[in-house]
Amino acid sequence: MWTSAEHSCPTQVRRHWSLSSMQVTSFGSLGEHTSADLYAQYQAADLPETNAILLELIRLAQLRHGPATDFLLYAFLPRALRLARGTVGLRRHEVRNARDIAIAAVWEAIQLFPLDTTCTSVAFNLGARTLSIITRTETKLAIAPEDAAPDDTLEAALGPVSANDSSTRELQEVLRWARESRCLTADEIRLLTAYELGEKQSRLDLATVEGLSAAALTKRVQRIRYKLRDGVRAHIVEHGRW
Numbered sequence: 001m002w003t004s005a006e007h008s009c010p011t012q013v014r015r016h017w018s019l020s021s022m023q024v025t026s027f028g029s030l031g032e033h034t035s036a037d038l039y040a041q042y043q044a045a046d047l048p049e050t051n052a053i054l055l056e057l058i059r060l061a062q063l064r065h066g067p068a069t070d071f072l073l074y075a076f077l078p079r080a081l082r083l084a085r086g087t088v089g090l091r092r093h094e095v096r097n098a099r100d101i102a103i104a105a106v107w108e109a110i111q112l113f114p115l116d117t118t119c120t121s122v123a124f125n126l127g128a129r130t131l132s133i134i135t136r137t138e139t140k141l142a143i144a145p146e147d148a149a150p151d152d153t154l155e156a157a158l159g160p161v162s163a164n165d166s167s168t169r170e171l172q173e174v175l176r177w178a179r180e181s182r183c184l185t186a187d188e189i190r191l192l193t194a195y196e197l198g199e200k201q202s203r204l205d206l207a208t209v210e211g212l213s214a215a216a217l218t219k220r221v222q223r224i225r226y227k228l229r230d231g232v233r234a235h236i237v238e239h240g241r242w
Contacts, residue, residue, distance in 0.1 A: 008096050009103040010077060016066075017074040025067045030056050035071050042075065047121065054122040058113050069110070076106045079127055083134060090134065105133040119202065128194065128202040135208065171196075174232070183231035188224045195221045 021035040030038065030053060042053050060068035080102040084090050090098035109129040119125040175193065178184040184192070194206050195217070207217040 009100040013073045013077050013103060016070040020067045020070050027068060028056050028060050035067055051122045055115060058110055059115055061110050072110055073106060080106050105130045108133050125202045128205045132205040132208060178228055184228060191221060192224045
């Protein structure tokens with residue numbers, strides 16, 4: 001992972017993006033675009049299109065395609081910065097070093113990402129693999145602070161939500177209600193979304209991060225589901241509607 005004594009990784013990510021974002025580049029099967037135009041397309045895409053864009057960019061990045069690597073690091077920079085402040089092992093580092101480690105973990109996750117994946121969400125799976133890398137090299141992932149902003153918790157788990165992705169948006173609304181009403185804690189929301197939107201390997205990664213067996217994680221998530229179900233039922237009884 002590139003870095004230097006003079007400039008932190010976040011600074012370099014933004015600098016690389018600023019230098020390449022307006023240049024027309026061939027992005028493999030995605031065609032020729034400026035990085036900025038492709039990023040706008042990525043932000044507006046529904047989940048299947050987002051997966052396709054990310055997989056092609058990851059394929060190119062593994063071939064050392066500079067603009068594809070710059071795009072992915074820039075797109076996942078906000079998530080990396082949240083990890084830098086939300087992981088026990090990284091909290092023992094100075095802020096600058098913690099951010100550099102988190103971004104390096106994103107880069108490593110990109111390089112090791114399996115291109116034959118059938119996961120539901122590439123963005124989530126890449127995030128889960130980043131967490132796993134940080135956990136293996138630093139220490140156990142910290143529980144998200146209870147006063148964390150609910151939208152931060154949801155965005156970290158769900159990734160960008162397209163206006164056309166009604167099912168994910170509905171899930172986001174239910175979980176936002178659960179957080180604001182204190183039906184679920186921030187940690188319970190994180191576990192539930194990570195488990196429900198993950199596939200087999202990312203669930204195994206999540207169990208490792210949490211220090212649980214796969215069976216114990218499944219039981220814990222099931223208890224959270226029941227808690228959410230009971231909370232929704234109580235809300236309907238009290239208010240007469242959802």
